[in-house]
Amino acid sequence: xxxxxxTPKIACLSNGPYYLLHDMTPAAVPNLCxxxxxxxxxxxxxxxxxxxxxxxxxxxxxxHGTIGFKDRRVTEETQNRRVDYAGKRITIHDNxxxxxxxxxxxxxxxxxxxxxxxxxxxxxGASAEEIxxxxxxxxxxxxSYSIENVEYxxxxxxxxxxxxxxxPYAITGGIELIGVPFGEGASKEHYTxxxxxxxxxxxxxxxxxxxxxxxxxxx
Numbered sequence: 001x002x003x004x005x006x007t008p009k010i011a012c013l014s015n016g017p018y019y020l021l022h023d024m025t026p027a028a029v030p031n032l033c034x035x036x037x038x039x040x041x042x043x044x045x046x047x048x049x050x051x052x053x054x055x056x057x058x059x060x061x062x063x064h065g066t067i068g069f070k071d072r073r074v075t076e077e078t079q080n081r082r083v084d085y086a087g088k089r090i091t092i093h094d095n096x097x098x099x100x101x102x103x104x105x106x107x108x109x110x111x112x113x114x115x116x117x118x119x120x121x122x123x124x125g126a127s128a129e130e131i132x133x134x135x136x137x138x139x140x141x142x143x144s145y146s147i148e149n150v151e152y153x154x155x156x157x158x159x160x161x162x163x164x165x166x167x168p169y170a171i172t173g174g175i176e177l178i179g180v181p182f183g184e185g186a187s188k189e190h191y192t193x194x195x196x197x198x199x200x201x202x203x204x205x206x207x208x209x210x211x212x213x214x215x216x217x218x219x
Contacts, residue, residue: 009176017060021045052197075201082185087123091146098183100140100192101207109134141187154189168192168205
């Protein structure tokens with residue numbers, strides 16, 4: 001894994017972009033100094049669009065200011081609740097309030113993750129191995145699992161921000177999200193951040209990009 005002192009961090013600027021700080025060691029800015037000749041140093045990073053309207057996606061171009069983007073979270077806190085589904089070999093943990101609705105579970109293992117049924121998760125609907133492989137694909141951190149009372153939530157991955165096609169930023173590798181509370185039972189090793197601007201659970205993705213038909217012409 002990377003040197004933990006250099007693990008990237010993400011800051012959510014108020015009513016503005018995400019700021020990905022990829023090098024926390026201050027460095028002198030070229031061609032910029034103070035009157036006395038001292039260099040001006042800062043940490044290095046990049047501003048990423050989260051209003052959904054930048055013409056230079058995934059980078060911020062300042063459009064959030066002209067469209068009046070607001071980063072207020074409007075979901076009910078009561079939705080932030082983890083439910084446990086205990087089976088014979090494995091227990092599946094799920095927090096619907098932080099799901100990004102990527103569909104890896106409902107499309108990949110329909111015998112366990114059953115849309116429209118109650119309860120919607122059947123932990124005995126497939127082998128434990130199949131369930132584990134499916135849960136590992138969950139990008140939002142809404143799903144995890146336990147075997148013999150030991151919970152498995154995170155994976156050992158290098159830090160990375162992936163700009164998904166017409167969807168959220170998928171964060172892996174334990175990149176710190178500065179000053180933002182996570183949902184009950186949520187992973188901090190992997191999570192998804194809204195980039196369409198329409199999520200009701202900002203800064204996290206809630207699948208609203210599907211509803212607003214968000215597209216990113218730059219691939």
